[in-house]
Amino acid sequence: MTELICIVCPKGCHLKVDEEKDFAVTGNGCPRGAEYGKKELTNPTRVITSTVRVEGGAIRRASVKTSSDIPKGKIFEAMRLLDNVTLQAPVHMGDIVVHDILGLGVDFVATKNVPPRT
Amino acid sequence: MNGCYDVIVIGGGPAGLAAALEARRTGAARVLILERNNELGGILNQCIHNGFGLHYFKEELTGPEYAGRFIAELEGSGIDVLLGAMVLDFNDGKTLHVMSRSHGYQELHAKAVVLCMGCRERTRGAIAIPGDRPAGVFTAGAAQLYMNIEGYMVGKRVVILGSGDIGLIMARRMTLEGAKVLACVELMPYSNGLNRNIVQCLNDYNIPLYLSHTIVDIRGDKRVEQVVVAEVGPDRNPIPGTEMVFDCDTVLLSVGLIPENELSRKAGVQIDRRTNGPVVYENMETSLPGVFACGNVVHVHDLVDFVTAESQRAGRAAALYAQNGEPQGPCVEVRNGRAVNYTVPQHIRTGNVEKFVEIFFRVNNVYRNRVIRISSGGKVLASFKREHMAPGEMEKVAFPKALFPQIADGEITVSVEEEEAQ
Structure with missing residues (x-):
């Protein structure tokens, strides 16, 4: 039995996960909590957010996120892929910034519109 | 830019965006957002992490994406936006003295004003x-x-x-x-x-x-x-x-964060010492008629989703004020009882409530298995069970209008009590 705090939403439910019973979750307020509890003990994942350089834009950085959650163990490796990225303005929300991160089938996408500098 | 508006919103962060859009939807013909920065979105622009919008949009967004949804709605809404604009001063006649890069010094007039200046850090x-x-x-x-x-x-x-x-x-x-x-x-x-x-x-x-x-x-x-x-x-x-x-x-x-009320104070808006924000009525109107406030300028929120909801109420009320003037009728004071640090709103005009009024507050310590009570004249009018409460988590209770006739002496008290005590 492992106790976890659910991170799916700001409520932060206190979960109990029973490894003996196929990771059965109790204490969850919603189905997403049950899914999180099992995943956290079998294959924990996170959505990663960061920023990348922008040239010719109204601001110098564009914010980005992984289009889906990636394994926790790959976080720092994924972050390094952003170090050498430079986008040209305009940047549009949803633009793919890095395609297929580490072969995971997940992209880094822009989360902000950056218009050209005027 | 003509200088007369139905509603002028001061601040283009999450509170200002939601208030302006809701004022427009409620029928305000001329709405203006004044924003100090060179882009809309406020603090959300630098909050690049995800977790925003689970309540309001039912999905997990980053800060810029959450702001982006509202900014996209502005396009074609007919709402005017003035960026790089600083409101220097305003008075209870709702004349705003504004300085901007594009227009220099201007006097702008509004039938209703919504204060959405947010907060700053200690x-x-x-x-x-x-x-x-x-x-x-x-x-x-x-x-x-x-x-x-x-x-x-x-x-x-x-x-x-x-x-x-x-x-x-x-x-x-x-x-x-x-x-x-x-x-x-x-x-x-x-x-x-x-x-x-x-x-x-x-x-x-x-x-x-x-x-x-x-x-x-x-x-x-x-x-x-x-x-x-x-x-x-x-x-x-x-x-x-x-x-x-x-x-x-x-x-x-x-x-810690402190509501940014330099402008409100200068205009003579009554400030609550507990929240450091304006004292407000049920519709987010301040002590100055026709001047409304919402978001972190009133009290510091945990979640932007709740800022949006509060600001929509303020925006709607501002538009209604511009059309109909001040709501009248009896007023109930909300007192802080045991373990309650503050409440928003502080006053409730009972005639202005449709089905229920939402009362927001924070507790002064961490509590388990307690009951939130609303009482009046020594009698408990409503109770709400909570398994867990903490100062870091804003509490909300919905107080139904059906119970208003039981209010004695024009005041109610919100308190947190042990479950068995009566």
Whole structure:
């Protein structure tokens, strides 16, 4: 039995996960909590957010996120892929910034519109 | 830009965006947003992490995406926006004195004004940390701006004072960018941040959280070189002999937010000493008729989703005021009972409530299995069970209009009681 705090939403439910019973979750307020509890003990994942350089834009950085959650163990490796990225303005929300991160089938996408500098 | 509007919204962050859009939807013909920055979105622009919008949009968005949804709605809405604009002053006749890059000095007139100026961070000066005064001491939000908007890394070895959400978020952000976050230090025996942020910002990266600890000294000549952390007793004073020294170059402060009401005070808006924000009625109207306020300028929220909901009420009320004038009728005062630090609203005009009024408040400590009571004239009118309450989590109760006839002496009291006590 492992106790976890659910991170799916700001409520932060206190979960109990029973490894003996196929990771059965109790204490969850919603189905997403049950899914999180099992995943956290079998294959924990996170959505990663960061920023990348922008040239010719109204601001110098564009914010980005992984289009889906990636394994926790790959976080720092994924972050390094952003170090050498430079986008040209305009940047549009949803633009793919890095395609297929580490072969995971997940992209880094822009989360902000950056218009050209005027 | 003609100088007469139905509704002028001061501030283009999440509160201002929601208030302006709702005012327009409610029928205000001419709506203007005045924004000090060069883009709309306010603090959301630098909050690049995800977790916004779960209540309002039922999906998980980053800050810029959450703001982006509202900014996209503005296009074609007929709402005017003036960026790079600073409101210097306004009066109860609702004439605004505005300075902007594009138009210079202007006087603008509104039938209703919505205050959406947000809040600012408490600084080192506000909490009087002893020691040297070298470079490298930042508020967490300032560091977030430097990193996420300007693209500067602010330090390599970091100690964070305060475990508010911005501090926790910055602990993870700096770690991902290659800094070593040595400790997060919290004066209180509990964190004021969301549990999920403790888990995914500190625990995920093995950053220790020292509860009941504080910084007692900052050392350094030009740049921060060391901080000294000590445990505090129940009286929150440092315990001699418990000092730990951290070699670091950066201190981030996440030690509270203060509603930004310089402008409101100057205009004569009554301020609540408990919230540091305007005293408001059920429709978010301040003590000045036709002047409304919403979001962090009223009280500091945990979640932007709740700012949006509150601001929509303010925007709707501002549009109705522009059309119909001041709502009339009897008024009930909301008093703070046991364990309640403040309430919003502070006054309720009973005739202006449709089905129920939502009362927001914070408790003064961590509680388990308690009951929130609304009472009047010594009689309990409504009870709401809670398994867990903490100062870091804003509470909300819906008080039904059907119970209003039972209110005695024009006041109700919100309190937190033991479950068995009656």
